[in-house]
Amino acid sequence: MVESEESTSVLARILDAAAEEFGRVGFSGAKVDAIARRAGVNKAALYYHVGNKEKLYETVLLQLFAQVAGTLEQAAKAGPDPVAALSALASAMAGLFSRLPVLPRIMTMEMASGARTMPLAALAEFRRIFGATRDILRQGQETGVMRPANPAFVHMALVGTLVVYSLSEPLRRRFADAVQEMDVRLDAPLAEAAAFLGDLIGRGLRPDAAVGETPVNTAGTEGHGDA
Amino acid sequence: MVESEESTSVLARILDAAAEEFGRVGFSGAKVDAIARRAGVNKAALYYHVGNKEKLYETVLLQLFAQVAGTLEQAAKAGPDPVAALSALASAMAGLFSRLPVLPRIMTMEMASGARTMPLAALAEFRRIFGATRDILRQGQETGVMRPANPAFVHMALVGTLVVYSLSEPLRRRFADAVQEMDVRLDAPLAEAAAFLGDLIGRGLRPDAAVGETPVNTAGTEGHGDA
Amino acid sequence: MVESEESTSVLARILDAAAEEFGRVGFSGAKVDAIARRAGVNKAALYYHVGNKEKLYETVLLQLFAQVAGTLEQAAKAGPDPVAALSALASAMAGLFSRLPVLPRIMTMEMASGARTMPLAALAEFRRIFGATRDILRQGQETGVMRPANPAFVHMALVGTLVVYSLSEPLRRRFADAVQEMDVRLDAPLAEAAAFLGDLIGRGLRPDAAVGETPVNTAGTEGHGDA
Amino acid sequence: MVESEESTSVLARILDAAAEEFGRVGFSGAKVDAIARRAGVNKAALYYHVGNKEKLYETVLLQLFAQVAGTLEQAAKAGPDPVAALSALASAMAGLFSRLPVLPRIMTMEMASGARTMPLAALAEFRRIFGATRDILRQGQETGVMRPANPAFVHMALVGTLVVYSLSEPLRRRFADAVQEMDVRLDAPLAEAAAFLGDLIGRGLRPDAAVGETPVNTAGTEGHGDA
DNA sequence: GATGAATGAGGGTTCATTCAT
DNA sequence: TATGAATGAACCCTCATTCAT
Numbered sequence: 050m051v052e053s054e055e056s057t058s059v060l061a062r063i064l065d066a067a068a069e070e071f072g073r074v075g076f077s078g079a080k081v082d083a084i085a086r087r088a089g090v091n092k093a094a095l096y097y098h099v100g101n102k103e104k105l106y107e108t109v110l111l112q113l114f115a116q117v118a119g120t121l122e123q124a125a126k127a128g129p130d131p132v133a134a135l136s137a138l139a140s141a142m143a144g145l146f147s148r149l150p151v152l153p154r155i156m157t158m159e160m161a162s163g164a165r166t167m168p169l170a171a172l173a174e175f176r177r178i179f180g181a182t183r184d185i186l187r188q189g190q191e192t193g194v195m196r197p198a199n200p201a202f203v204h205m206a207l208v209g210t211l212v213v214y215s216l217s218e219p220l221r222r223r224f225a226d227a228v229q230e231m232d233v234r235l236d237a238p239l240a241e242a243a244a245f246l247g248d249l250i251g252r253g254l255r256p257d258a259a260v261g262e263t264p265v266n267t268a269g270t271e272g273h274g275d276a
Numbered sequence: 277m278v279e280s281e282e283s284t285s286v287l288a289r290i291l292d293a294a295a296e297e298f299g300r301v302g303f304s305g306a307k308v309d310a311i312a313r314r315a316g317v318n319k320a321a322l323y324y325h326v327g328n329k330e331k332l333y334e335t336v337l338l339q340l341f342a343q344v345a346g347t348l349e350q351a352a353k354a355g356p357d358p359v360a361a362l363s364a365l366a367s368a369m370a371g372l373f374s375r376l377p378v379l380p381r382i383m384t385m386e387m388a389s390g391a392r393t394m395p396l397a398a399l400a401e402f403r404r405i406f407g408a409t410r411d412i413l414r415q416g417q418e419t420g421v422m423r424p425a426n427p428a429f430v431h432m433a434l435v436g437t438l439v440v441y442s443l444s445e446p447l448r449r450r451f452a453d454a455v456q457e458m459d460v461r462l463d464a465p466l467a468e469a470a471a472f473l474g475d476l477i478g479r480g481l482r483p484d485a486a487v488g489e490t491p492v493n494t495a496g497t498e499g500h501g502d503a
Numbered sequence: 504m505v506e507s508e509e510s511t512s513v514l515a516r517i518l519d520a521a522a523e524e525f526g527r528v529g530f531s532g533a534k535v536d537a538i539a540r541r542a543g544v545n546k547a548a549l550y551y552h553v554g555n556k557e558k559l560y561e562t563v564l565l566q567l568f569a570q571v572a573g574t575l576e577q578a579a580k581a582g583p584d585p586v587a588a589l590s591a592l593a594s595a596m597a598g599l600f601s602r603l604p605v606l607p608r609i610m611t612m613e614m615a616s617g618a619r620t621m622p623l624a625a626l627a628e629f630r631r632i633f634g635a636t637r638d639i640l641r642q643g644q645e646t647g648v649m650r651p652a653n654p655a656f657v658h659m660a661l662v663g664t665l666v667v668y669s670l671s672e673p674l675r676r677r678f679a680d681a682v683q684e685m686d687v688r689l690d691a692p693l694a695e696a697a698a699f700l701g702d703l704i705g706r707g708l709r710p711d712a713a714v715g716e717t718p719v720n721t722a723g724t725e726g727h728g729d730a
Numbered sequence: 731m732v733e734s735e736e737s738t739s740v741l742a743r744i745l746d747a748a749a750e751e752f753g754r755v756g757f758s759g760a761k762v763d764a765i766a767r768r769a770g771v772n773k774a775a776l777y778y779h780v781g782n783k784e785k786l787y788e789t790v791l792l793q794l795f796a797q798v799a800g801t802l803e804q805a806a807k808a809g810p811d812p813v814a815a816l817s818a819l820a821s822a823m824a825g826l827f828s829r830l831p832v833l834p835r836i837m838t839m840e841m842a843s844g845a846r847t848m849p850l851a852a853l854a855e856f857r858r859i860f861g862a863t864r865d866i867l868r869q870g871q872e873t874g875v876m877r878p879a880n881p882a883f884v885h886m887a888l889v890g891t892l893v894v895y896s897l898s899e900p901l902r903r904r905f906a907d908a909v910q911e912m913d914v915r916l917d918a919p920l921a922e923a924a925a926f927l928g929d930l931i932g933r934g935l936r937p938d939a940a941v942g943e944t945p946v947n948t949a950g951t952e953g954h955g956d957a
Numbered sequence: 958g959a960t961g962a963a964t965g966a967g968g969g970t971t972c973a974t975t976c977a978t
Numbered sequence: 979t980a981t982g983a984a985t986g987a988a989c990c991c992t993c994a995t996t997c998a999t
Binding site: 320 | 961962963964965
Binding site for chain 4: 630667
């Protein structure tokens with residue numbers, strides 16, 4: 050395993066290039082030729098290192114999943130306050146997606162294709178991912194600041210929203226002007242969406258018991274433009 | 277839908293088959309051969325009717341978009357209560373996705389590929405789609421039952437969540453057993469998720485002025501990073 | 504045979520369109536679709552009138568050949584002076600090619616493809632075509648103003664030159680500027696070329712014995728190439 | 731040409747096969763399949779080496795043009811006598827066409843199609859080709875053995891005739907018997923035609939001044955070609 | 958006679974993969 | 979290990995031709 054001195058290992062370069070390409074055009078749209086070129090290696094060399102296209106895809110997938118799991122876990126145990134932890138989760142996810150825009154793209158493409166390729170090894174990562182949300186909710190309930198909820202739902206509300214928001218960026222950017230006059234801001238950054246989302250879900254999960262009011266009509270009254 | 281099974285117009289049959297195929301494997305993964313076979317027409321006939329693969333895709337996309345827009349609009353004006361309307365929106369969307377599982381798949385794949393193919397004609401549908409959420413929020417604020425929020429965010433929270441939840445079905449089903457012991461129910465039906473989501477967002481959008489109860493996180497959006 | 508009142512017969516329109524198309528891209532390059540469109544008739548109608556592509560081609564060919572033969576014959580018997588007749592032949596050919604630029608194109612394409620399609624019916628036209636030149640030469644010899652020569656050679660010198668000159672027009676036009684500084688005028692009109700050619704061949708066919716003048720082979724002192 | 735029969739470079743074999751095929755049926759009639767088979771290579775290999783059909787055609791064209799140019803140049807500078815050089819030019823051309831019967835076919839087909847494909851790189855060859863004839867004529871005039879004439883005309887008379895004569899071989903052969911009784915020998919070899927042609931043009935270009943007789947038709951030619 | 962729709966047989970091109978060096 | 983070259987299996991698309999109306 051004597052790697053070339055001056056740069057990242059060949060395999061790492063291949064994986065990066067592959068992630069980029071898979072994220073751009075999906076599995077069947079990706080061309081091994083393009084990946085090899087992007088990685089700066091010969092096509093035959095790629096096969097020597099990776100085996101074949103399918104295996105390459107699996108490897109990329111696993112690597113990305115591990116990153117997601119790690120990030121979520123990290124964020125989940127960030128603080129003692131479950132509500133804050135939820136927001137932290139959203140922010141962490143947004144940060145991850147910003148740094149690795151390929152991630153939400155590959156995730157959804159993979160899901161859209163029926164998780165055809167998802168290797169069994171992904172199971173462990175899967176548990177870690179859902180575990181993060183589950184732990185926060187459990188703690189929230191135990192401390193009485195959250196009502197019970199299926200972690201799968203909350204997780205999807207969090208991650209699903211951010212995934213689609215991130216994913217839709219080109220589309221939103223393209224139509225941003227067209228809906229401007231509708232008071233819809235399509236080009237807000239992902240971090241802002243995450244902040245809003247963390248807050249929204251935090252509020253939405255408050256226990257009913259809170260009291261019985263919800264004193265309608267005091268704050269909102271005027272328009273929408275302000276904060 | 278209206279015509280008798282086998283007398284459906286050729287073009288309609290082609291479009292249905294294409295939606296199915298595109299939804300299953302994406303644009304580049306779809307094979308015109310397969311679409312033609314599935315539609316029960318000769319491949320050359322398909323080209324005679326549709327032009328080429330790209331055009332076929334665009335047509336499918338437009339048709340699906342129109343359905344989404346129609347459904348959302350319908351649901352949005354369902355009742356006078358904005359909060360209920362929001363839930364109705366979620367339910368309608370869930371119903372649509374259940375009947376047309378191909379829809380969320382194609383939508384995300386299209387977005388994931390950078391909205392490469394989205395025809396300009398989709399613009400109108402796009403406005404209708406965002407308009408539905410926007411109208412509800414506006415009304416909610418005007419009647420004082422909701423605080424201001426960027427409709428794009430709320431829309432994404434609603435649709436994005438349902439899309440990913442629907443999308444992830446095969447994956448969730450596959451790993452359902454594996455996380456059962458974690459108190460995470462991965463196999464809840466989409467409608468249930470929609471109900472939860474409508475409720476969650478409705479609560480989350482309640483005006484801050486909810487007096488002094490539910491003391492959590494009253495600061496709104498500014499307090500998320502820490503405790 | 505009741506033709507449409509307001510225009511040329513359908514078949515004539517088809518033949519014209521076909522000639523145009525065949526001349527532009529050759530037999531295999533021509534598309535029946537394009538011919539039908541150009542002729543303003545339905546594709547199936549074209550088949551009804553013509554049979555198939557091959558037959559259409561043969562018909563066009565025969566029609567064009569007949570025009571060439573007629574023109575040459577006409578020109579050949581134009582006057583009593585063989586030398587003038589030769590020039591007349593060249594001019595007539597040039598005129599024909601100018602009016603029907605498709606003619607030289609189809610002629611050469613047909614020859615280039617090994618006269619694959621040339622129908623036997625073309626034989627008669629063929630004899631008329633060569634007959635014209637042959638008659639002039641024979642008369643020239645009999646009146647002593649021309650030396651003997653294989654009519655096939657002379658014919659080729661005449662027609663071949665004009666065919667290629669006509670054919671090369673787009674090419675010459677394209678490179679005209681590039682060779683201007685070389686004292687080569689590539690854009691001279693076909694008629695001018697014909698005039699030059701008639702003259703050139705007329706001179707070239709003068710009998711050696713043309714008395715003692717036309718200092719055959721004396722001026723060039725070192726004349727090795729000729730007789 | 732230099733390498734041993736079967737070890738010829740793959741690309742060379744492809745180009746040869748392509749020239750043969752293009753010459754036989756033209757660009758659109760040629761099938762890549764057939765070319766690959768004839769060259770003894772896999773179709774994909776052909777694409778690997780050449781890019782696509784169009785590029786293949788261009789390459790073939792350029793190669794052929796270069797051969798023509800080289801041959802003409804060589805012949806043009808063969809001797810000091812312009813009249814002899816003209817004959818040498820004709821002979822060289824005939825020799826080239828005999829060895830490469832594909833050449834006149836491709837040349838005319840290309841011209842007939844409007845020089846659609848002629849790459850700009852052909853420009854240089856083009857200049858060399860016309861330059862040969864031009865140089866001979868210029869020298870002929872300077873030494874007083876030729877009258878002024880547009881080199882383009884002379885060149886066409888020379889090359890055009892030989893091209894069509896060569897091209898028409900199958901046709902001539904097919905109808906040779908039919909015109910035999912007409913004193914027209916259709917099956918004379920190309921070399922003979924070239925000899926006749928060289929002589930014919932040589933004579934035809936003799937200066938009028940030679941003596942004073944036979945002032946045929948001098949009007950048309952004097953306008954353009956002089957220096 | 959005319960027309961929209963259908964169809965089978967390719968035709969050009971791409972692509973994942975392998976092999977010899 | 980790395981690389982240029984090769985290959986077979988598709989894949990998208992076209993085209994001459996026919997058929998039902």
